[in-house]
Amino acid sequence: MAYTVPKLADYSAAALTSAAAECVRECAREANRVRTVAELKAFRDRWLARKGGVLTQINDLWLKNAPKEAKREAGMGVNQLKARIQEIVASAIAPPVEPALARCETVDRVDVSLPGIRRPIGAEHPVMRASREMCAVFQRLGFSIAEGPVVETDYYNFEALNFPPNHPARDTQDTLFIAGQQSKPQRERLLLRTHTSPVQIRTMEKMRPPIRIVIPGTVHRNDPPDASHSPMFHQIEGLAVDRNITFGNLKGTLDHTMKEFFGSSVKTSFRPSFFPFTEPSAEMYVSCFICGGSGNRESGPCRPCKQTGWIEILGCGMVDPNVFEFVKDNGYDPKKISGFAFGMGADRIALLKYGVDDIQLFFQGDVRFLRQWA
Numbered sequence: 001m002a003y004t005v006p007k008l009a010d011y012s013a014a015a016l017t018s019a020a021a022e023c024v025r026e027c028a029r030e031a032n033r034v035r036t037v038a039e040l041k042a043f044r045d046r047w048l049a050r051k052g053g054v055l056t057q058i059n060d061l062w063l064k065n066a067p068k069e070a071k072r073e074a075g076m077g078v079n080q081l082k083a084r085i086q087e088i089v090a091s092a093i094a095p096p097v098e099p100a101l102a103r104c105e106t107v108d109r110v111d112v113s114l115p116g117i118r119r120p121i122g123a124e125h126p127v128m129r130a131s132r133e134m135c136a137v138f139q140r141l142g143f144s145i146a147e148g149p150v151v152e153t154d155y156y157n158f159e160a161l162n163f164p165p166n167h168p169a170r171d172t173q174d175t176l177f178i179a180g181q182q183s184k185p186q187r188e189r190l191l192l193r194t195h196t197s198p199v200q201i202r203t204m205e206k207m208r209p210p211i212r213i214v215i216p217g218t219v220h221r222n223d224p225p226d227a228s229h230s231p232m233f234h235q236i237e238g239l240a241v242d243r244n245i246t247f248g249n250l251k252g253t254l255d256h257t258m259k260e261f262f263g264s265s266v267k268t269s270f271r272p273s274f275f276p277f278t279e280p281s282a283e284m285y286v287s288c289f290i291c292g293g294s295g296n297r298e299s300g301p302c303r304p305c306k307q308t309g310w311i312e313i314l315g316c317g318m319v320d321p322n323v324f325e326f327v328k329d330n331g332y333d334p335k336k337i338s339g340f341a342f343g344m345g346a347d348r349i350a351l352l353k354y355g356v357d358d359i360q361l362f363f364q365g366d367v368r369f370l371r372q373w374a
């Protein structure tokens with residue numbers, strides 16, 4: 001029941017004090033119930049409004065009606081009461097927020113001390129990790145990282161690497177060409193690079209010898225996907241050019257990096273091969289670090305080395321003088337300098353290093369598989 005101002009039948013000091021105390025009690029109780037800004041305003045108006053407010057009513061009912069002999073006493077009592085009521089109204093506190101937020105505060109309280117939402121951090125992809133680790137071995141030998149475009153011209157992908165037009169070696173790399181370029185000269189036609197080797201030419205055009213670079217990157221070939229092939233895969237290419245670079249430098253560098261990457265017990269073996277941009281060329285094998293070179297494991301024949309005890313890792317060779325002819329004007333005179341180059345599949349070394357038997361697993365995006373590298 002809301003407080004209503006009673007009429008006073010008795011104007012004795014005791015009756016006045018009692019009525020005033022009751023009024024203060026009710027005012028304090030209403031002040032405690034104030035929760036919102038709107039309620040605070042209604043509360044203030046109810047007690048202090050000049051027209052019809054509780055204090056105005058007290059003035060009318062208690063003071064004006066008082067008998068003459070009690071007026072002085074009643075006046076003093078009412079003035080004290082007004083001061084007390086004004087104090088209570090002034091100290092009534094509404095929440096310092098809008099009603100919607102006020103509800104939020106009482107119902108869904110925000111506890112800023114609770115832990116936040118943890119966002120899982122992704123893991124480095126195994127191919128990227130193997131590539132980075134392999135490049136790091138070369139970087140410790142003084143090689144720098146070089147990169148280049150994935151969409152290349154025929155000139156950089158083939159011609160400047162000693163693949164003349166119509167040369168049969170082009171057919172060994174099933175190339176994906178950008179469509180609709182028949183009107184362009186062949187060397188300007190765009191394609192998805194089939195190897196990272198174009199970056200060798202691009203770097204030699206920009207930097208004079210000596211250079212030592214490793215080139216990680218994505219390449220594409222029109223290969224149907226199977227356990228060891230993918231139309232998109234990754235290579236790591238290397239090039240060192242200086243005066244007096246020999247095949248001995250090539251063997252020593254690669255032997256060291258394979259021991260660093262696969263373990264100090266692996267041996268390397270070089271067997272003659274052919275690439276258009278190197279002469280002489282070789283394929284490099286490492287002794288099988290899975291069966292220890294024996295070709296057999298306790299569980300049976302060793303599949304990664306096909307029971308031979310050796311695993312082919314990369315192709316390499318001395319840079320063909322014909323390649324240097326394309327950048328001769330930038331200090332690469334094949335009569336004065338020499339160099340070696342090599343290239344390996346980053347996916348393949350990741351397969352070997354992590355014991356994965358299907359390259360497709362790397363590109364299917366199955367989180368259960370990739371989580372193993374987290």
Ligand SMILES: [Zn+2]
Binds near residue numbers: 288291293295305310
């Ligand atoms: Zn083996």
